[in-house]
Amino acid sequence: MAKILVVDDDPDFIKISRTILQFQNHQVLTAANGEEGLKVMRKEKPDLVILDIMMSYILDGLDTRRQMAADPDLKDIPVIMATSLTGERVRSELPSDEYVPASEWIHKPIDPDKLLEQVKRALG
Amino acid sequence: MNGQIQEAGHVFQIRWIPKYTFIERLLHWVNTAIFIPLVVTGLVLYLDALKPLAQGEAGQWMRLVHRLVAILFIAVPVIYGILQPRRLWMHLKEFAFDREDLGWLKNAFGYYVWGKHDAMPPQGRFNTGEKINAVVMILSWILFVVSGLIMWYGKGIVSAELFRWMVVVHDLTMIVAVCMLIVHLFLAVAHPLMWAALVSMRFGVTSATYAAEHHAKWYYGPKRAMELYEAKKKNASHSA
Numbered sequence: 435m436a437k438i439l440v441v442d443d444d445p446d447f448i449k450i451s452r453t454i455l456q457f458q459n460h461q462v463l464t465a466a467n468g469e470e471g472l473k474v475m476r477k478e479k480p481d482l483v484i485l486d487i488m489m490s491y492i493l494d495g496l497d498t499r500r501q502m503a504a505d506p507d508l509k510d511i512p513v514i515m516a517t518s519l520t521g522e523r524v525r526s527e528l529p530s531d532e533y534v535p536a537s538e539w540i541h542k543p544i545d546p547d548k549l550l551e552q553v554k555r556a557l558g
Numbered sequence: 559m560n561g562q563i564q565e566a567g568h569v570f571q572i573r574w575i576p577k578y579t580f581i582e583r584l585l586h587w588v589n590t591a592i593f594i595p596l597v598v599t600g601l602v603l604y605l606d607a608l609k610p611l612a613q614g615e616a617g618q619w620m621r622l623v624h625r626l627v628a629i630l631f632i633a634v635p636v637i638y639g640i641l642q643p644r645r646l647w648m649h650l651k652e653f654a655f656d657r658e659d660l661g662w663l664k665n666a667f668g669y670y671v672w673g674k675h676d677a678m679p680p681q682g683r684f685n686t687g688e689k690i691n692a693v694v695m696i697l698s699w700i701l702f703v704v705s706g707l708i709m710w711y712g713k714g715i716v717s718a719e720l721f722r723w724m725v726v727v728h729d730l731t732m733i734v735a736v737c738m739l740i741v742h743l744f745l746a747v748a749h750p751l752m753w754a755a756l757v758s759m760r761f762g763v764t765s766a767t768y769a770a771e772h773h774a775k776w777y778y779g780p781k782r783a784m785e786l787y788e789a790k791k792k793n794a795s796h797s798a
Contacts, residue, residue: 445644491779492575492769518576 436557437478439463441471441498442486442516447542451484454546455553468498475508482556484540487517503535512556518542574763575777577683579645583762585638592630593739599624600732625710632703652684653692658775662686673751676790680774680783688755691742698735701727 438460440451452462463478465471467490475483483502487495495515502508515536537556540549578586599620602608612620639646661679663686668674684692705728708716712724745752746759754772758764769776774783 488575491775492766492777494779497779497782 435459435461436481436553437461437463438482438484438553439465439471439474439478439480440484441465441468441474441489441495442484443467443489444486447486447516447544451544451549454544454549457546458550458553460553468494468501471498472501472508475502475511476505479507480511482512482514482553484514484516484553487515499536512537512558514538514540514552514556516540516542516544573766575766575769576762577758577764578762579642580762581638581641582645583759585634586759589631589634592627592634593735595623595627596631597732597736597739599627604729604732628702628706628710631699635699649692652682653689653696655686655689659686659689670745670749670751675751675771676794680778680780680787681772681776683773683776685772687745691738694734694738698731698738701731702735705731 435458438455440448440455440462441464442448442451443466448464448466452464455462463474463480465474468485469490471483471485474480485495485498487493489495495517499513499515502511502513513536515538517539518541538552540552602611602620603617603624611617658679658681662681665674665677665679666687669678705724708721708724709728712721716724746756754764754768764773766777770778774786777783778786
């Protein structure tokens with residue numbers, strides 16, 4: 435059983451992922467945007483963060499991940515980035531010298547089995 | 559800084575950002591399709607020059623079509639509120655004006671006429687012009703519905719004076735709404751800077767580049783958008 439923080443502004447996604455994760459007895463914390471998510475992370479020290487990209491603004495999730503990486507207390511927490519922004523078809527289309535590290539990726543709408551599998555993998 | 563993410567050796571870049579849901583776009587176009595016959599039949603009933611069309615059997619048809627389409631006009635926002643109450647509430651909050659809107663208004667002429675974009679303060683998902691359009695349309699809807707229903711059902715129930723006032727309110731609202739529709743149509747279809755607005759209303763997405771430039775507060779968040787704006791202003795004053 436792990437302590438998992440789900441950061442997303444979509445209450446439906448929060449509700450669905452909470453149900454799926456609680457099915458495997460994980461403790462689920464939630465936050466509605468990056469700023470709130472960082473506060474919860476600093477207070478609760480979750481074992482894993484599931485982080486949406488587009489929340490109160492488009493790059494909210496990416497900025498949050500960058501702030502986590504810059505914070506010694508948070509940088510080692512594994513992160514699953516969740517989004518409906520990118521799909522298979524845009525993979526590797528564009529080269530870049532800048533990226534945000536993520537343990538796992540999940541595309542919305544989520545597949546419960548896939549989410550549980552990715553959570554298991556991210557938790558090591 | 560842009561929005562790129564690496565996954566298992568692949569690099570992702572956000573290129574298209576969802577701006578409107580399918581329901582929002584559908585209702586926008588349904589509303590457009592409803593508004594045009596309302597305006598046409600309304601003008602026939604309103605303008606003296608078109609009075610011959612508003613008499614006899616043709617006039618009866620005009621009134622019938624106007625009222626039938628008015629039912630749809632009333633229903634569309636209500637249906638949207640039932641289907642997507644959270645989105646509707648989110649929009650209403652997004653239409654609130656803030657300090658940057660004043661700066662936007664001050665620089666709007668140079669922006670629309672000369673394409674001077676750099677002076678424009680950062681905007682959210684809707685820019686000031688879009689917010690004004692939305693607020694005018696919401697108020698118009700309320701005034702049309704209230705005055706229209708009183709004109710339709712209120713004869714003999716409300717006082718003659720109130721009835722006359724409702725006719726005036728209905729007519730004035732029509733003038734304002736039609737003027738706004740003309741501006742909206744021109745900007746959406748003909749203005750070279752506004753191409754992305756039509757794309758997003760057709761396909762539901764807007765490009766990340768366009769969002770970063772024209773809706774920086776929505777893209778970067780308010781804090782970083784203001785930092786970038788101030789830096790841009792500083793650079794511009796240095797180079798001038």
